[in-house]
Amino acid sequence: MFKLRKEEKPxxxxxxxxxxxxxxLTVYKYHDLFTRVGFRGYWVLFHEIFHVSGFDAYSCIYLSNGKIYYxxxxxPLFGxxxxxxxxxxxxxxxQFxxxxxxxxxxxxxxxxxxxxAVLLFRILRSHIGLKLIDALALTALLFSFASIMLAVMLPDHFCCSLLLLVLTLYIANDHHLKGEALAWWQSALLLLFTAGITISNGAxxxxxxxxxxxxxxxxPRRLLLACVLPLGILGAALYAQYTLQLLPREQESAxxxxQVQKMNPNAIKKSTAHEARKERIIGKPMGNDPVLKWTDKDTPRLSCVVENVFGESIMLHREHLLEDLxxxxxxxxxxxxxxxxxxxxFLVLLFVVGLVFGLRQKLLQICLAWLGVDFVLHIIMGFGLNEAYIMGTHWLFIIPLAMAFLFKKMPAKPALVLRxxxxxxxxxxYIYNLCLVFQFMSHPLTVG
Incomplete structure (x- = not known):
């Protein structure tokens, strides 16, 4: 599956x-600071200094000292x-x-x-049957989206989510086209890794x-092996990491x-003010239990859909460029x-019409079900809605897949215009977003 085909190599x-x-670009901006050893501590270095949109550099903290801050x-499996x-x-x-x-x-x-990119292209080319130029254009379109461009170059988990979701879609649709069901071990492995990187992707x-x-x-047997077993492994991994790594780290942080509060009370006041701002922005949750505490019923839905979900996810705003919420x-x-x-x-129109044209295809039926998960999670429950633009890797790849079915349904001349x-x-x-990203990244970061 991972062997490159001839037309995929270029x-x-x-x-x-x-x-x-x-x-x-990212390395250029942060090289001088992030390659230092013993500078102010890794939490300060990678969390207090690194601020790009809403992305986090917790991976760099883990790679530096093996401690969990995400x-x-x-x-549960990121570490x-x-x-x-x-x-x-x-x-x-x-050593160095x-x-x-x-x-x-x-x-x-x-x-x-x-x-x-290769797997998305392969779905467009081999599964949907697009012409080479159309498959290339739609692949390029996905990676021109702002959220995808940032996920590809910032040290967070989102690019891993993109890979695992596209891989899952490719394997599932490939089996469907061959008239085969997924083997339980394939489903179990996919569930283990997709949910392990981002738990909601397990659904x-x-x-x-x-x-x-x-x-x-x-x-019952398949359900046990394909779903319960990997979720049980994730639960065990989560418990082990919490007991052996996270709990000791939290105790050390406390x-x-x-000690800092005794030596410098103003530092704690600054931290408290920052947390208060976060509480105001997040909005009022639907409940206080471990699940509902992440929800938000205050953030305006329509404005966020226009400006964040289909706005900042696709085209960066010039004002407050890549600032942290x-x-x-x-x-x-x-x-x-x-x-x-x-x-x-225009983009949303092509997306919706493509979904309508491809509604009978199993591939898009799966994609629509996935969109339903994101809709419930982000729009209805409000989880992460105020910064939904950093989560585009979970769903933006569906846009070029839906557009692919426009090419399949259109006559030659309208298809040429669409192309x-x-x-x-x-x-x-790509040019617009990259120019703004370059503007942000081209100035090296210096901290005394």
């Missing part, structure tokens, strides 16, 4: 070079998957007094993004399995905070010209 090479150059319950690279970086730090965390993440992101894997397996999905960015930022909304409306429109749109979005 795509893979170009994609690898493009993503490597994007990651080089939300363990939402990413274990990074562990071999932590051991590598630990050896580099001890050089922290290579940002370089390791740049390599992992470049490889993950390249494989994601999408189970939905894909259900669509491809049908009634057999509910057979002790350090108490919990520091200085407002919940809703508006574009300065109506042309931005026209581009957004030129998508190529122009991909170029426009």
């Amino acid at each position: 795509l893979a090479l170009v994609a690898f070079l493009v993503f490597a150059l994007q990651n080089a 939300e363990l319950s939402r990413h 274990p998957l990074l562990a071999p690279f932590y051991w590598l970086n630990d050896a580099i730090i001890k 007094d050089f922290n290579a965390a940002i370089y390791i993440m740049a390599l992992l992101l470049t490889l993950s993004a390249t494989l994601s 999408k894997t189970m939905l894909a399995d259900l669509f491809c397996t049908g009634k057999a999905f509910f057979k 002790r350090i905070e108490a 919990f520091i200085s960015r407002p919940v809703v930022v508006h574009y300065e010209h109506w042309l931005f909304y026209a581009v957004e409306a 030129f429109s998508i190529v122009a749109l991909a170029l426009l979005l």
